[in-house]
Amino acid sequence: MKLYFSPGACSLSPHIVAREAGLPVETVRVDLRARKTANGEDFLKINPKGYVPALQLDDGQVLSEGAVIVQYLADKKPDAGLxxxxxxxxxxxxxxxxxxxxxxxxxxxxxxxxxxxxxxxxxxxxxxxxxxxxxxxxxxxxxxxxxxxxxxxxxxxxxxxxxxxxxxxxxxxxxxxxxxxxxxxxxxxxxxxxxxxx
Ligand SMILES: N[C@@H](CCC(=O)N[C@@H](CS)C(=O)NCC(=O)O)C(=O)O
Structure with a gap:
């Protein structure tokens, strides 16, 4: 999975959750002004809403909305009790x-x-x-x-x-x-x- 984030933004919340759960999540930095990822991709093609956080699942689907992403991550590792x-x-x-x-x-x-x-x-x-x-x-x-x-x-x-x-x-x-x-x-x-x- 890939978590699209911007330093200090609300994407810190799912970032913390991924680490608390011990899930293998790759973090990808997004320049919110330029709407570009650190790899130079057009972020709007990943999340047309244009904001972080966005979580790309292993099957390619993209999940947005922080309150939902954190529950998705928690449910991947129920034993972590998050x-x-x-x-x-x-x-x-x-x-x-x-x-x-x-x-x-x-x-x-x-x-x-x-x-x-x-x-x-x-x-x-x-x-x-x-x-x-x-x-x-x-x-x-x-x-x-x-x-x-x-x-x-x-x-x-x-x-x-x-x-x-x-x-x-x-x-x-x-x-x-x-x-x-x-x-x-x-x-x-x-x-x-x-x-x-x-
Ligand atoms: N409804 C979204 C809002 C996310 C949000 O406001 N993200 C901010 C950072 S905290 C952002 O990326 N803002 C840039 C923009 O909207 O252009 C959620 O709850 O995840």
């Missing part, structure tokens, strides 16, 4: 979190370039309220679904790496900062971050 079994209530809880991270935090927290300062302030204030909510949700356990790291944590961690740029410093939310640091210390996460820098 997602509850499909069809269980716990799996719906995982999907509930993935959807929340994708819509409310990833997209909902992004400040459009060139937007008026009042709009940026409003987006930042809403994001801060969502960080308050997350702190409440994480109370009493280490990860979103309890004591076990799942693909939802890989996605939330990825979105939290953008906090400083978004003007919501994690220092203001010590419990969220602890959660972030707990995940940052995982070997697979460190490896993924290191590999994206190279």
């Amino acid at each position: 997602a509850p079994k499909p069809g269980t209530m716990e799996r719906y809880r995982l999907q509930e979190w993935l959807n929340y991270v994708a819509t409310e935090l990833h997209k909902g927290g992004s400040q459009p370039k060139g937007a008026p300062p009042e709009l940026k302030d409003e987006i930042r204030a809403k994001l801060a309220a969502k960080y308050d909510f997350l702190v409440g949700q994480l109370e009493g356990h280490d990860f979103l679904l309890g004591e076990r790291f799942t693909v939802a944590d890989a996605y939330l961690f990825t979105v939290l790496t953008w906090s400083k740029n978004r003007g919501v410093e994690l220092e203001k939310w010590p419990a969220l900062k602890n959660y972030f640091e707990r995940i940052a210390a995982r070997p697979a996460v460190r490896e993924a971050l290191q590999a994206e820098k190279a």
Whole structure:
């Protein structure tokens, strides 16, 4: 399988998951502005949506949408315990979190370039309220679904790496900062971050 990624983008989430699962996934860097891969391929021919992440399967099919890719990868290695079994209530809880991270935090927290300062302030204030909510949700356990790291944590961690740029410093939310640091210390996460820098 090939994972198309851009350093520091939301593709870090499936990158972490692939490493957590120990799956043999080749990573291919994409220049998002030029829409070209590091091998000079036209990225739009691989993912016509033009964004990362995209996962090319061994049969040539391409799967997009980060929240779906991470579940696909987790289901390839069920023993790694990165997602509850499909069809269980716990799996719906995982999907509930993935959807929340994708819509409310990833997209909902992004400040459009060139937007008026009042709009940026409003987006930042809403994001801060969502960080308050997350702190409440994480109370009493280490990860979103309890004591076990799942693909939802890989996605939330990825979105939290953008906090400083978004003007919501994690220092203001010590419990969220602890959660972030707990995940940052995982070997697979460190490896993924290191590999994206190279
Ligand atoms: N709906 C997609 C959104 C992916 C996305 O926003 N990717 C960003 C990086 S975090 C991107 O590639 N942006 C470049 C572009 O849209 O031109 C998903 O959830 O995977």
